[in-house]
Every structure is written in structure tokens, then in C-alpha cells.
Amino acid sequence: xxxxxxxxxxxxxxxxxxxxxxxxxxxxxxxxxxxxxxxxxxxxxxxxxxxxxxxxxxxxxxxxxxxxxxxxxxxxxxxxxxxxxxxxxxxxxxxxxxxxxxxxxxxxxxxxxxxxxxxxxxxxxxxxxxxxxxxxxxxxxxxxxxxxxxxxxxxxxxxxxxxxxxxxxxxxxxxxxxxxxxxxxxxxxxxxxxxxxxxxxxxxxxxxxxxxxxxxxxxxxxxxxxxxxxxxxxxxxxxxxxxxxxxxxxxxxxxxxxxxxxxxxxxxxxxxxxxxxxxxxxxxxxxxxxxxxxxxxxxxxxxxxxxxxxxxxxxxxxxx
Amino acid sequence: xxxxxxxxxxxxxxxxxxxxxxxxxxxxxxxxxxxxxxxxxxxxxxxxxxxxxxxxxxxxxxxxxxxxxxxxxxxxxxxxxxxxxxxxxxxxxxxxxxxxxxxxxxxxxxxxxxxxxxxxxxxxxxxxxxxxxxxxxxxxxxxxxxxxxxxxxxxxxxxxxxxxxxxxxxxxxxxxxxxxxxxxxxxxxxxxxxxxxxxxxxxxxxxxxxxxxxxxxxxxxxxxxxxxxxxxxxxxxxxxxxxxxxxxxxxxxxxxxxxxxxxxxxxxxxxxxxxxxxxxxxxxxxxxxxxxxxxxxxxxxxxxxxxxxxxxxxxxxxxx
Numbered sequence: 120x121x122x123x124x125x126x127x128x129x130x131x132x133x134x135x136x137x138x139x140x141x142x143x144x145x146x147x148x149x150x151x152x153x154x155x156x157x158x159x160x161x162x163x164x165x166x167x168x169x170x171x172x173x174x175x176x177x178x179x180x181x182x183x184x185x186x187x188x189x190x191x192x193x194x195x196x197x198x199x200x201x202x203x204x205x206x207x208x209x210x211x212x213x214x215x216x217x218x219x220x221x222x223x224x225x226x227x228x229x230x231x232x233x234x235x236x237x238x239x240x241x242x243x244x245x246x247x248x249x250x251x252x253x254x255x256x257x258x259x260x261x262x263x264x265x266x267x268x269x270x271x272x273x274x275x276x277x278x279x280x281x282x283x284x285x286x287x288x289x290x291x292x293x294x295x296x297x298x299x300x301x302x303x304x305x306x307x308x309x310x311x312x313x314x315x316x317x318x319x320x321x322x323x324x325x326x327x328x329x330x331x332x333x334x335x336x337x338x339x340x341x342x343x344x345x346x347x348x349x350x351x352x353x354x355x356x357x358x359x360x361x362x363x364x365x366x367x368x369x370x371x372x373x374x375x376x377x378x379x380x381x382x383x384x385x386x387x388x389x390x391x392x393x394x395x396x397x398x399x400x401x402x403x404x405x406x407x408x409x410x411x412x413x414x415x416x417x418x419x420x421x422x423x424x425x426x427x428x429x430x431x432x433x434x435x436x437x438x439x
Numbered sequence: 440x441x442x443x444x445x446x447x448x449x450x451x452x453x454x455x456x457x458x459x460x461x462x463x464x465x466x467x468x469x470x471x472x473x474x475x476x477x478x479x480x481x482x483x484x485x486x487x488x489x490x491x492x493x494x495x496x497x498x499x500x501x502x503x504x505x506x507x508x509x510x511x512x513x514x515x516x517x518x519x520x521x522x523x524x525x526x527x528x529x530x531x532x533x534x535x536x537x538x539x540x541x542x543x544x545x546x547x548x549x550x551x552x553x554x555x556x557x558x559x560x561x562x563x564x565x566x567x568x569x570x571x572x573x574x575x576x577x578x579x580x581x582x583x584x585x586x587x588x589x590x591x592x593x594x595x596x597x598x599x600x601x602x603x604x605x606x607x608x609x610x611x612x613x614x615x616x617x618x619x620x621x622x623x624x625x626x627x628x629x630x631x632x633x634x635x636x637x638x639x640x641x642x643x644x645x646x647x648x649x650x651x652x653x654x655x656x657x658x659x660x661x662x663x664x665x666x667x668x669x670x671x672x673x674x675x676x677x678x679x680x681x682x683x684x685x686x687x688x689x690x691x692x693x694x695x696x697x698x699x700x701x702x703x704x705x706x707x708x709x710x711x712x713x714x715x716x717x718x719x720x721x722x723x724x725x726x727x728x729x730x731x732x733x734x735x736x737x738x739x740x741x742x743x744x745x746x747x748x749x750x751x752x753x754x755x756x757x758x759x
Contacts, residue, residue: 146580226547227517230547232577238570238573245569246566253555257551
């Protein structure tokens with residue numbers, strides 16, 4: 120990621136320098152704390168790179184890039200409450216470090232500050248950027264609700280699952296990329312291409328995340344493997360298995376589901392393996408990956424997109 | 440309120456007809472439920488009336504009026520979680536009827552839909568309206584946090600209290616009025632006048648609310664009297680008393696504070712009465728009331744403001 124270092128530093132410096140009010144401390148300390156927890160800053164990086172395609176200096180895209188990252192962090196603060204997650208990036212979540220009320224309210228404030236970032240642009244761009252963020256934000260809420268609903272359902276279709284990850288995680292990457300085009304006065308068609316690129320990449324990336332959680336190695340992924348299996352999460356692997364498994368396999372699955380720890384992980388992993396579920400999921404991922412590269416080809420009519428190529432290589436080289 | 444009926448019907452019809460998506464039901468049923476609970480719709484009414492000052496038909500101000508009301512309802516849904524309030528307008532709150540997670544997320548979505556309403560306007564007005572709503576929304580969060588902080592403090596100054604109610608409740612009425620001016624292409628000065636009118640009226644109204652909660656009659660106010668005293672709320676009466684009371688009076692206050700029910704209410708009410716606290720609070724309210732009327736005089740240079748006069752009469756005639 121060396122080629123992106125100067126851009127990532129610029130994004131980080133901009134985020135750190137945000138002039139949140141000092142008071143009330145209970146509203147703004149949690150925001151400063153959470154924004155400083157880090158993260159890969161992939162979304163704002165895409166905004167910056169997409170604006171560069173249209174010869175925009177980084178200063179022109181930083182407020183929009185920050186809006187995307189701040190919005191993303193607002194969703195994490197509220198999601199962490201809903202999931203009762205104790206940790207985020209190895210540090211206590213906001214509702215753990217303070218309490219749920221503070222996490223609700225500082226999340227609300229962070230969302231509004233995200234929208235406020237867009238005030239840096241002239242009226243025409245402001246309207247286009249914030250309309251797209253409004254639309255995207257609503258979709259993210261819908262995706263989050265679908266995800267919560269899935270927990271209560273006995274079966275989820277592959278189609279519904281793909282809809283859910285598109286809304287919950289991919290549209291924001293689409294929005295991040297489209298922002299670059301809007302800032303760079305791209306045509307409507309070019310903006311749609313950027314959006315499609317980000318959205319399809321987001322879906323492929325999310326499927327990859329699901330697959331790595333089960334079939335990755337701890338060293339390569341950087342976190343414990345099998346978390347999704349342990350908490351019975353309805354991932355693409357889970358859904359594909361249940362759509363293909365026969366009675367005997369399903370009975371075995373239920374048997375392993377009742378177990379705990381490594382035994383449960385190993386058992387279900389083997390079932391997925393025997394049912395060829397991994398290949399099936401990879402073929403779905405491949406569709407979205409090809410869509411991504413198709414959009415990238417369209418983007419090449421604007422610029423050579425060398426940096427995008429490099430970033431995609433980095434993303435796709437997360438090993439199994 | 441007969442003069443306002445047609446306008447209130449138009450507001451209600453517009454709010455009811457809002458094209459929220461049908462699905463996911465767990466996201467949008469709570470929004471539809473809560474928006475249908477009613478309320479006086481005072482804020483959107485002021486947006487409509489202020490736009491009429493500048494000869495705008497009601498259709499021109501309805502989206503902005505709805506944005507204000509939807510934003511206000513979002514704050515109520517989240518405040519109800521934070522306050523653990525079981526009821527709102529005699530019906531279960533969203534987190535009671537569903538659960539906290541659903542209340543957090545449907546509140547988030549309602550806030551975004553409020554911002555989205557402003558997309559009905561052209562780019563220049565859109566930027567002015569949503570910048571003002573961004574600023575106001577952040578202030579409302581700050582006010583809510585101050586209010587929560589006050590619960591933990593042993594003393595709160597009158598100045599801090601007035602800051603808190605200005606932010607938590609009055610700036611949104613200021614914003615509602617200013618919206619009418621922005622829609623009506625008013626001058627910057629006229630918009631500031633409308634904002635000041637709403638903001639000062641909001642403060643006077645909130646103080647009135649505090650005073651009625653202790654010194655009103657159940658018949659006139661329409662709810663049980665003494666609720667603030669029972670939950671030891673640091674209202675303007677409480678603060679003014681503690682700034683003026685001597686040692687003996689404070690000791691008596693602590694004695695009553697330890698009691699419950701009617702005995703507690705009657706005891707503390709008598710202490711307030713003896714210390715002339717009601718008159719002091721009324722004098723503060725009077726300052727904001729006079730400011731309101733001063734702004735109204737400025738507004739008369741645009742139109743005769745007969746309807747505003749009538750609405751203020753209605754508001755001020757909430758009896759003790």
C-alpha cells in the first residue's frame with residue numbers, strides 16, 4: 120500500500136484535524152475516541168482516487184472522503200450497540216467505554232457532522248453529493264435491518280443475502296467512488312460507472328470476507344477463524360450449504376451446530392467442503408469481481424487507472 | 440385553533456402520505472406508528488405560516504415543514520430510549536412496542552428521511568435549508584447531552600439551564616420559522632428575524648412548560664401536575680430556588696425531597712412559593728416573550744401577521 124501512503128496520511132490528518140466542539144465532553148470525546156481507532160480508510164481512499172481520475176487535487180475531495188468515513192463510523196457505533204459488541208479494533212466500543220445512551224447520541228451527532236462535511240462544496244455539487252448520501256444512508260439502514268431480521272429467520276435465500284450485503288456494505292463504497300466523480304465534474308454515465316465499480320467491488324469484497332472467516336488462515340486474515348460458524352451466522356456459505364445439502368447432511372449440520380469451539384468449526388467446515396460450497400460461493404464472487412473489472416475498463420477511458428489496479432491487487436491478494 | 444385547521448390538515452395529510460418503503464417492516468412500521476401518534480404539529484405549522492408571510496402557497500413549504508416534524512420525531516424516538524420512557528402520548532414508545540435496537544435504527548432512518556425531504560427544493564434553497572438543519576440538529580444533540588449531564592450534577596446555573604433549553608428545544612422552532620423565510624426568498628435579515636422569533640418563543644414556551652408542570656392545574660395542562668418535582672428534575676424553578684434559598688430552606692427542601700407522592704409535591708411547591716421563585720421565573724420568561732414580540736413587530740413590516748398574533752394568543756393562554 121506504499122503508493123497510497125501520502126493519500127492515507129492526508130485523509131488521516133484531515134480526520135484528526137476535524138474541528139468538533141470541545142464540549143459537551145460526553146458527546147464529543149466518544150466521537151474523537153472512535154474516529155481515532157483507525158481502520159483501513161479504504162472508502163475515503165476510493166473517493167480521493169476517483170476524484171484524481173478527473174484531475175482533482177486531494178484537497179478537493181477530502182471533505183467528501185471524510186463525510187464517507189464519518190458516516191461509516193457512525194454506523195459502526197450504532198451497530199456495536201445493537202450487536203452488544205464489547206470490542207472494536209481491540210479496544211472497548213463506545214457503549215462499553217461510556218454507556219448506550221452516550222453511544223446513541225454521539226452516533227447521531229457523528230452522522231450529522233458527516234452530512235455537514237459536504238457543505239464545503241458549491242450548491243450544485245452539495246445537492247448531488249448529499250442526495251446520494253441520503254439515498255445511500257437509507258439503504259445502509261435497510262441493509263442493517265435485513266441483517267438483524269435474518270437472525271430470526273430459519274432460512275434465508277441467496278438472493279436475499281446478496282441484497283442484504285449490497286445494501287449494508289456495498290452501496291457505501293459505490294457512493295464513495297461516485298463522490299469522486301461528482302467532485303470531478305464527471306458525466307452522469309461516468310458517475311454511474313464509478314458507482315457500479317465500488318458497489319460490485321464491495322459485494323465481491325464482502326463475500327471474500329465471509330469465505331476468509333471460515334476458510335482463511337489466522338495469519339493471513341489477522342483474526343481468529345470460524346467466528347461466523349461459532350455464532351451460527353447465516354453467511355453465503357451457510358445459505359449455499361442449506362440450499363444444496365440432503366437430509367443426512369443437514370442432520371449432521373445440526374449435530375455439529377450443537378457443539379462448541381474447534382470441534383464445531385472443524386465439523387461444519389468439513390461439511391461445507393464436502394458439499395462443494397466453497398466453489399459455489401467463489402463462482403458468485405467471481406461474477407461480482409468480473410463486473411468490477413468491467414467497470415474498471417470503462418474507467419480506463421478517462422485515465423490509465425494504474426493505482427486502481429494496484430489497490431485491487433492488494434485487496435484480492437488476501438489469501439486463503 | 441380553527442384558523443389553522445386547513446393548514447394542520449394539509450400537514451397531516453402530507454405526513455401520512457409519505458412514501459416510506461413498505462419493507463423491511465421492522466424499520467418502517469415503527470416510523471409509521473410513531474409519526475401517527477400525533478402531536479400538536481406546532482413546528483411545521485410555523486414553517487407554513489412563515490412561508491405564507493412571503494406569499495408562498497402551502498404546497499411550497501410542506502416538504503420543509505415535514506422535514507422539521509420528522510426530525511423532531513426522530514429526536515423523540517431516541518430520547519425515549521435514553522429516558523427509558525414507557526409511553527408517549529399514552530401509547531407505548533417504539534423501544535417498548537418493539538425493542539431498543541429497532542428504536543435506534545428506525546430513529547436513524549427517520550432522521551435521514553427528514554434530510555431527504557429537503558431534496559424537493561432547488562440547489563440553492565436545498566443548501567441553505569439543509570445547512571441550517573445540520574447546524575440545528577447538532578445543537579439539538581448538544582442540548583440533549585447537556586440535559587443528560589445535568590442529571591449527574593449537584594448544581595446547575597440558571598445560565599447553563601437556559602443554554603440547554605435553547606439548544607434542546609428552541610433552535611428547532613427557530614429553524615422551522617427560518618425555513619419559511621428561505622422558501623419565500625426572504626432577505627438574510629428577514630430570515631434572521633424569523634429565526635429569532637421562533638427561538639425566543641421556544642424558550643418562553645419551554646419555561647412556561649416548566650412552570651405549568653408545577654403550578655398548572657391538571658384540567659388546563661392535560662397531564663398530572665408535579666412530575667418534575669417527583670423525579671427531582673433540575674427545572675428553572677429548582678435552580679432559581681437553590682440560587683436564592685437560605686440554609687434552613689435548603690434543609691427543608693432535602694426533607695421534602697425524601698418524601699413521595701402528593702406530600703413531596705405539596706411541600707416543595709410551598710417552598711418555591713414562599714421563596715418567590717415563580718415570580719422570578721416569570722420575569723425571565725417575560726424577557727423572552729418580549730423578545731418574541733419584538734421580532735414579531737419586525738415581521739409586521741412584511742405582512743400584518745394576524746395569524747401569528749392569534750397563534751401566540753393560543754399559546755400564551757395556557758392557564759395556571
